[in-house]
């Protein structure tokens with residue numbers, strides 16, 4: 690989890706293309722850059738290792 694809740698909320702509105710790694714809006718079902726449907730959300734629950 691990030692230090693700033695606002696930033697986390699904003700990050701959660703994006704998905705990242707698995708192919709070209711560009712950020713897309715969560716509302717899109719395809720990457721606008723390469724057309725890939727393999728998008729993953731930026732997950733908040735992935736925590737950094739201690």
Ligand SMILES: [Zn+2]
Pocket residue numbers: 706707708709710711720721722723724725
């Ligand atoms: Zn892409």
